[in-house]
Amino acid sequence: xxxxxDLKISYRIGGRTIDAVDxxxxxxxxxxxxxIAGESGSGKSTLMKAIYGDIQSPMSFSRGSIDYGxxxxxxxxxxxxxxxxxxxxxxxxxxxxxxxxxxxxxRIREQFVDFPxxxxxxxxxxERARAYIGKLGLPPxxxxxxxxxxxxxxRQRMMIALATFFQPELIIADEPxxxxxxxxxxxxxxxxxxxxxxxGNTILVVSHDMGVHYQVTHKMLIMYAGRxxxxxxxxxxxxxxxxxYTKMLIDSLPTIGDDSMRGVIASQAGAGGDRAYRVEPNxxxxxxxxxxxxxxxxxxxxxx
Amino acid sequence: MSVILQTEGLNKIYRLGGFMRSKPIQxxxxxxxTVESDKPxxxxVVGESGSGKTTLAKTLLxxxxxxxxxxxxxxxxxxxxxxxPSKKDFLGLVQPIFQNPFEAFSRxxxxxxxxxxxxxxxxxxxxxxxxxxxxxxxxxxxLSYEEVRGKYTAQFSGxxxxxxxxxxxxIPDPKLIVADEPVSMxxxxxxxxxxxxxxxxxxxxxxxxxYITHDLATxxxxxxxxxxxxxxxxxxxxxxxxxxxDPKHDYTRLLLSSIPTTTSRWRERKRIAS
Numbered sequence: 001x002x003x004x005x006d007l008k009i010s011y012r013i014g015g016r017t018i019d020a021v022d023x024x025x026x027x028x029x030x031x032x033x034x035x036i037a038g039e040s041g042s043g044k045s046t047l048m049k050a051i052y053g054d055i056q057s058p059m060s061f062s063r064g065s066i067d068y069g070x071x072x073x074x075x076x077x078x079x080x081x082x083x084x085x086x087x088x089x090x091x092x093x094x095x096x097x098x099x100x101x102x103x104x105x106x107r108i109r110e111q112f113v114d115f116p117x118x119x120x121x122x123x124x125x126x127e128r129a130r131a132y133i134g135k136l137g138l139p140p141x142x143x144x145x146x147x148x149x150x151x152x153x154x155r156q157r158m159m160i161a162l163a164t165f166f167q168p169e170l171i172i173a174d175e176p177x178x179x180x181x182x183x184x185x186x187x188x189x190x191x192x193x194x195x196x197x198x199x200g201n202t203i204l205v206v207s208h209d210m211g212v213h214y215q216v217t218h219k220m221l222i223m224y225a226g227r228x229x230x231x232x233x234x235x236x237x238x239x240x241x242x243x244x245y246t247k248m249l250i251d252s253l254p255t256i257g258d259d260s261m262r263g264v265i266a267s268q269a270g271a272g273g274d275r276a277y278r279v280e281p282n283x284x285x286x287x288x289x290x291x292x293x294x295x296x297x298x299x300x301x302x303x304x
Numbered sequence: 305m306s307v308i309l310q311t312e313g314l315n316k317i318y319r320l321g322g323f324m325r326s327k328p329i330q331x332x333x334x335x336x337x338t339v340e341s342d343k344p345x346x347x348x349v350v351g352e353s354g355s356g357k358t359t360l361a362k363t364l365l366x367x368x369x370x371x372x373x374x375x376x377x378x379x380x381x382x383x384x385x386x387x388x389p390s391k392k393d394f395l396g397l398v399q400p401i402f403q404n405p406f407e408a409f410s411r412x413x414x415x416x417x418x419x420x421x422x423x424x425x426x427x428x429x430x431x432x433x434x435x436x437x438x439x440x441x442x443x444x445x446x447l448s449y450e451e452v453r454g455k456y457t458a459q460f461s462g463x464x465x466x467x468x469x470x471x472x473x474x475i476p477d478p479k480l481i482v483a484d485e486p487v488s489m490x491x492x493x494x495x496x497x498x499x500x501x502x503x504x505x506x507x508x509x510x511x512x513x514x515y516i517t518h519d520l521a522t523x524x525x526x527x528x529x530x531x532x533x534x535x536x537x538x539x540x541x542x543x544x545x546x547x548x549x550d551p552k553h554d555y556t557r558l559l560l561s562s563i564p565t566t567t568s569r570w571r572e573r574k575r576i577a578s
Binding site for chain 1: 352492495558559561571573
């Protein structure tokens, strides 16, 4: 179980401070896929970076804490201070456009044995890795290739293989399929779901595609302007969205076969009145496990 | 009835690799589509990367010369053998909108300069006419000249900038606009603003569109016709609603079944203990 307590992450740019994540308090249970949605600038990628422990200038931890509830490889609890040592082992990250994140000048197999502190017997690691990528639907020869020799879908599978090889307790996937075609995207998402069910770990998936969220997640987290506007079980959030912004996101794209065009109207209405979506940081439980934030008070809206 | 778009045996072969050992890639393989209509239409071209849809767009925009075959837009041969219109006439007939508006405009020049240049050079207007045309075009996309004048790309959001791209394309009064993935760089929640703009321009301003996309849902919403491409071929072509509600080709079925919808799941999700 991961607990975020009043988390505030800021960027300092040219003397100005921007709070990209502004007072997020949240509990993420074990063994589930949590989807994070919101438009560009809503703070979703910043929140993921903070959980991953990748806070670098100009980004800074201004307030709050993260309670991972995880044990590291050395048996000690994972904290915000030592989380970096657990990268790839207890917690791993599949970055945005990750198909381009493989080192282009070395073979894939060298990237597998490159992790610090893994099994010292490289041969054994490689054998295991070869077997593992086979399970993920990649030919064993892919291990001996350079990244450019693989297609985008294969590279994405390879990144998922790297990120899941050590069976981490927590995986953060930031737009894992955005650059892929729908057919490949479905394969990759099915693979992620299978791996999660097998490992019983927690995966946080950032995506702007509500269809992707509906397909793969158990819980949904909707963010707007650095704050959580809604959080709850996926079925409940899609069947009965509580916040106007969530409704707008769900309805913002047309559906094949649906000529009612309900969503299109919603997205047009939402195009201008953005201030109306701003919320207070605290969440109210409206149904068991389904939380929604209250509208921002006028005073704060005027300041922002 | 006029021929809005027709391609006749369109082929495009790229050569990949060195001079001695080049490998041919058939990007377009005998593409034949015909759209005849009295009313302006939106023609969607859908398919995965590498399916040839961008090559088709580039051929229609005369950015690539077809290896063989020809393309006709509004009864004029625009590409391939017998292509008649001069560059200026062509740009008055067909205009492009590209995927990434941040790359379509230079970062170092105010964007309104592009609009004014299009009015002067392509449409051959003088100063006052150009000013009026730019004002009118921006009004058409829901912007005012004051909001745009003297500003650079970094001062706009992707959606606003794409609307400016549309405004620019409207200035020479083209009959057909070829839009290559115009919304894939825009936030999902804002895409419909651009899509609805296309729809309005078709219904109220009489523009036809070739809408290149991998997003079948927006294609379903806006298109009159759809061409499904796979490996350089058009595997299915017809009225959009008919093709997408009753697909005949396996590849079209595969594409449609791969769309993540919010109505039915690919597979059961195991319940979690919360």
